Every structure is written in structure tokens, then in C-alpha cells.
Amino acid sequence: MRYISTRGEAPALGFEDVLLTGLATDGGLYVPESLPHFSVEEIRSWRGLPYAELAYKVMYPFVEDAIPADDFRKMLDETYSVFSHQAVAPLVQLDTNEWVMELFRGPTLAFKDFALQLLGRLLDYVLEKRKQHVVIMGATSGDTGSAAIEGCRRCEHVDIFILHPYQRVSEVQRRQMTTVQGDNIHNIAVKGNFDDCQRMVKESFGNQSFLGGKTQLAAVNSINWARIMAQIVYYFQASLALGGPDRSMAFSVPTGNFGDIFAGYLAKKMGLPISQLVIATNRNDILHRFMSGNKYEQHQLEHTLSPSMDIMVSSNFERLLFDLHGRDGAAVKDLLERAAKGPVSIEDYRWKHARKLFDSDAVDDKTTCDTIRDIYEQNEYLLDPHTAIGVRAARNCRRDSAVPMITLGTAHPAKFPDAISESGLVVKPQLPAHMADLFEREERYTVLDNSVSEVQGFIAKHWKNA
Template sequence: MRYQSTRGTAPILGFRDVTLTGLASDGGLYVPETWPQFSRDDIAAMADLSYVETAVRVMLPFVGEDLTEDELRALCTQAYGRFSHAAVTPLVQLDHRHFLLELFHGPTLAFKDVALQLLGLLFEKFLAGSAEPLTIVGATSGDTGSAAIDAVAGRHGVDIFMLHPKGRVSDVQRRQMTTVLAPNVHNIALEGASFDDAQALVKAMFNDAGFAGRFRLSAVNSINWARLMAQIVYYFYAAVRLGAPERKVAFAVPTGNFGDVFAGYAAARMGLPVERLIVATNVNDILHRALSSGDYSAGTVTPTAAPSMDIQVSSNFERLLFDAGGRDGGALAAQMRGFEASRAMRLTNAQQTNAAEIFASDRIDAGEMAQAMLWASQSGETIDPHTAIGLAAARRAEVQGPVVTLATAHPAKFRDAVERATGLRPALPARLADLFDREERYDTLPGSFDAVTAYIAERAQPR
């Protein structure tokens, strides 16, 4: 398996190098040169597999010669052994056609754990025996930061610098990052910044030769292909339990950065019978506008009760534009340069037409989100605001067969919003019950390239 950049000029890499690199040197994102293919029999054979064995079966074609099947199995066993549910990502039924796929049973209570627990182990495996340290730089709207920090805290040869917009993540999300006091963990709160601003700083660091050349930079955001690869697994795992390949399954995905739902697109390209991928956005609706009308124009970020979706520039959408537009790296590079200069772009006819074959989208406002939380509670389930946005879109989508809403975070991570909508205040699991008693450590910086790069340069190990 080899990987190419969406912008066409970066070197072709194998799985190990793609994992350690993150963003491509030409500013693009890495994708497989071809999608592995699973037959109906291949998919049917997954019905009785555990989550770990499903993960091995789905991911093995992506790792090439860089991991043996036994090595991959050992990494998956270790990664998912930390989850609190034996099924890792269990399905919960709400009514005759609606299901929740609970992705929050990992150590930091969010779907990011499914990928980042594995990614941390991959970093450690691929760096073994290397004297060159790895500097991870990431931006978070809440959940990526805590999941990535948990995955690499205390690991030898790795420093992590995590940027978050000050005051724009929940108190639980912040504390899950800032109470990890391992010496290789550095939390940075950016003043007056949005997640888009933080993400732009990370991309600028990777693209600045003077800065990037001093360190071995890598990414934990969903720009890193290995993270998306791990997320493909739970689409297969859920679908076969609802009758695939004999019937199609639809998925509703609350999304801001498009990574989680792109993993579903990858599963479909690999042969999984997906009825529809429903992209659910909040009022920061750039993805809904792009998919419904072809208008990919960034506006001003509006803070909401679903902060992980308060995004106006969705990094992973570039992967879909590349695949749906005929995999023309040069054309996409020009298209993205125009967007980066003007923050506005029209999808081509091919991009719109091909995306419409599998994607639907919806925009959910605060009232609709609250109604979905209340409906779920009446069905016996407490859900967080992000999951509620996905469920609201799922309930009014015109699709056939079962619909699975991805439950992306434990409701206790957003307890104030849940209580306002339902009257219920969810408690943190026992392992995090003392979170608000733990010491915090983070630094506050202005959201400027010079301030952030100076901070990192002072603390990171040079290559």
C-alpha cells in the first residue's frame, strides 16, 4: 500500500512514513493510491468477529509491509484493552430503526480514543530504536487534545504541543488536557482564537520550512491518515451487526472537520453497503452548504453548545474533493489555493455529483439539538450535544433501513448543556470522578505564529 498527496507533488510514502509525517510537504493530505476491496463474503465473515479481530481484518491492507498481522493484532489488543465496554463500540437501539453507536468508552470519553489509542502505539513502535525525537503539534476543539495527550503522555522520544481556543472548550474537555502533568505534554490556550485559527497555525508550522526543518514534526489531528484508518473499522463493525452485507445501513455523523464521516466514505469505497452518510452540522454549516449547494465558503465561527463542531474550515473535506473530483492533484491544489486566499470556493460539477451519490446533509440549530436530547432521554438514553445533532439529522433523513447515529462523546463532558435540555445532569464515570480536584497546567499565548513557534522551539527537542 502506498499513499499519495491530494495536491499531487509530495513524495509517495508507505504506511510507516505517512503515520510519522502527518501533513504532506505540498500542503495536501495523504490518501491511499487505491482503496482495498472487500467482497460480500469478506464482509459477511466479519459478523462473528470481536472488535479487535474486525480491526485487524479491515486495517491490514492499509499497513503494507510495515506491520505483520500479528504485530497489528498486538497493537489493537493493547489499544482497545483500555476501553470500558467489552464490545469497544457497542450499538444501542432507540426505536425500530434508530441506533446509537457508542464511541465514548475509551479513556477520555470521546470517539477520538478509538483512533488515538492506536496512533500513540504506532508512534512508539515506529520510533523504536530511533534517536530522532518526534514533535507532535495539534489543534483541538476539545476532544482530540485529551485523547492525543492520553495516548502519548510519558512516552519516550515524543513531545506533544496541543493548541486549544481559550474559553471555547467545555470545562471537562479542558481539564482532561490540562491535568495531565507528564513532562512531554504542553498545553497552549490561544487568546481570542477559534479552532480554525488554531488549526491554521498548525498547518502554517508544517508548511514553514525554517521551522519544520528544525524538528521531526507529526500530527495527531485527522489530517494524519492512520487516525482515519482506525475509524473505518467501526463502520464495518456496526454494519455487519445490523445485517450487512445483506442490507444497507445509513449513518448519521455529527461533524465539523469531516474526518469521522470521511472514514465512513472510505468504508463505502471499500465495499461496505452504506445506504447514505448523513453529514450533520450545527449552525457553523459550511459542510451542509457545500454538499447541498456546492458553496464551500467560510464564515465567522459561532460558538455553540457543541464546541467540537464550531468549525468553518474542514480539513478533511479536501480528501473527498480529491477523490470525488477524479484524483487530479494539480487541479485540486489550484482549487485549494484559491480557497485559502479568498475563503470561498465552488465545488465542481463532478465533485458535487459524485458526493451526492452517498452523502446527504442537514443543519441543526440549538432548539432542534435540545429536542433530540430530550427525545433520546425519553427513550432511556442520555446523549451529548454533538450526538444530538447527529440524531436530529437522522430522524428527519429520508433513507431506507436502519440508521446509526455516531455517539461521539460521553454526555458528562457537556453536562451543563445536557442538564439545560433534559433536566438530567450526567455524572462522570468513576475513573474521572476526581477530575475537578486535579491540578491544572497550561500556558496562555496570543494566537500568533511567532508566539507559538517560539514557545515550541524553546521546549521541543531538535532533530
């Protein structure tokens, strides 16, 4: 399988190079030249498979040119053996035909573990094979950073530099990153917001001269195709658990960077019957404003109780725009260059096609807290604020009550005690046993100004072989 850039000017690459490259040389994102497609009969035959074996069935077509089957199976077995639930992604019922899929049973209590536990093993495999060293540079709005550090900290061939917005992630999220010890782990708190961090990462991938030609950057953000690939699997898992593929499913996805819901869109294109995909956002609602009014316009970023979605530039949206424009890279490049300068819209027929693919909703902090409280009072089940936004959006946008609605439960509520407190509940979510001493662990991070040159200078000075 070959991978092509959404902006049409970078060379097509194989999986190994896409894994290590992250951002394409033309500034675009890599996508498969073509997708595998599974028949209903084939999907049906996967019922009852353990999660790791299902992951093999779904993902192997994307990597088969680069990794032998037995090696990939071993990676997947190791990846999902560290999750705290035998089902890996268990379903919890909230109401008639309404479910939450718990994606926070990994080591860092967030859905990012599904991809980043695998990404660390993929990087180790490829880098050992090539006898190559890389510098991981990533930006996080809260959960990616800890999942990336946990997934990659044992990798012998990487140094890790994670940027997070200073004082704009929850304390649990910050401590999960900054208390992991290792000479190859570096946390940078940027005096800005997530979009500032993400912009620095993209600029650095576009011009890596600050590394002096001695190494290259590798991506852990969802600009890395391997992240998207791994997230496709749990859509199949949820469907098979509830009667798919013989009945269609609906999914509501809390999302800021569009990667998690793009994986659902791909699952549908690969043959999984999905009747509805709901984009659930907070006050930073650029995706909802586009879907509801065909206007892609950046507003001032706001700090909310759901910080992992405090994002205004949704990187993975470019991958959808590529499909909406008939995979015309030049058209995507032109649109995004105009979007950087002001509001843009797309042709009406393209927008109407997007509306057929997705519904959307934006949920404010008060409604988020109301939802957390209501679900707890109804079910004694505690939602984190991101999942609460997903549940509320699912209920507001639901097209057909006969179709199972599954909200992706993206994080453990213990990561966001402030939101639980503001909901008026007296219950205090507890961290799992392996994190019980989190607030006693020593922290280590560096605060830097909102300056790409300062961040690049820090990385150039501190990576292992600098």
C-alpha cells in the same frame, strides 16, 4: 501500499513515513494510492469477531509493508483492551431500526480514542525502530487534545504540544487535557478559535525551520492518515452487528472536520454496503451549505453548545475533493487556493455526484436541546449535544425507514453539562469512576496570543532537547 498527496506534487510515501509526516510537503493530505476491497463473502466471514480482530482484518492491508502481522495484532489488542465495554463500540436502540453506536467507551470518553490510542502505539513502535524523536503538534476543538495526550503521554520518543481555543471548549474537555502531568506534555490555550489553531498547525508543518533542524513535527489531527484508517473499522462493526453485509446500512455522523464521515465513505468504497451517509453539522455549517447549494464559503465562526464541531475549515474535505476531481492534485490545489480568497463552487456534475454520496443537515442549539430532551423522555437515554445533532439530522434526512439508521455517538454526555442543563432536564450526567476527581486535579496550561510566531517560539523553547 503507497500513499499520495491530494495536491499531486509531493513524493509518494510508505506507511511509516506517512505516519510521521502528517501534512505532505506540497500542503496536501496523504491518501492511499489504492484501497483494499473486500467481497461480501469475506465481510460476512467476519461476523462475531472481537473488535480487535476485526480491526486487524480491515486495517492490516494499509500497514502490512511496515509492521509484521503479530506486532500489529498485539498493538490492536492493547489499544482496545482499555475500553470500558467488551463490545468496544456497543449499539443502543432508540426506535424501530434506529440506533446509536457508542464511541465514547475509551479512556477520554470520545470517539477520538479509537484512533489515538492506536496512534500512540504506532508512533512508539516506529520511533523506537528508527531511534528517532519527534514533536507532536495538534489542534483541538475539544476532544482530540485529551485523546492525543492520553494515547501518546507514555511514548518515550515524543513531546506533545496541543493547541485549544481559549475559553471555547467545555470545562470537562479542558480539564481532561490540562490535568495530565508529564514533562513532555504542553497545553497551549490560543486567544482565537479552532480554525486559528488548525491554521497554525498547518503553517508549522509547512515550515518547520523554527525547530532548528533538530527534530520534526508529527501530526495527531485527522490530517494524519492513521487517524482515518482506524475510524473505518467501526462502520464494519456496526454493520456486522445488525445483519450486514447482507443488508445495507445508513449512518449519520456528527462532523466538523469531515474525518469521521470520510472514514464511512472509505468503508463503502472498500465493499461495505452503505446506502446513506448523513453529514450532521451545527450552525457552523460550511459542509451543509456546500452539499445543499454547491457553495464552499467560510462564514464567521460561531460558538455553540457542540464545541467539537465549531469548525469552519474542514481539513479532511480535501480528501473527498481529490476523489471528486478524479484524483487530479493540480485541480484540488487550484480550488483550495481560490477558496482561501472567497466562495467557490465545483462543476455541476461533480457536485451532483457528491449529492449522491452524502445527505446533510445543520442543527441549531435550540433543536439540539429539544432533541436531547425528547430522546431522554422517550428512552431515558442521555445524548451529548453532538450525538443529538446526529440523531436529529438522521431523522430529517432519512431516505428509507427499512434500512437501519446508525448515528455515531461521538462523546459522553458528562463532557457537556451546559447543554444538558439547557435542554431543561434535571438529570446530571456523571463522569465515570476513573474521572470522578477531575475537578480536583491540578491544571497546567499556557495562554498565548493568536500568533503563529509566538506559538512556534514556545514550542522551540520547551521541547525536550531544545
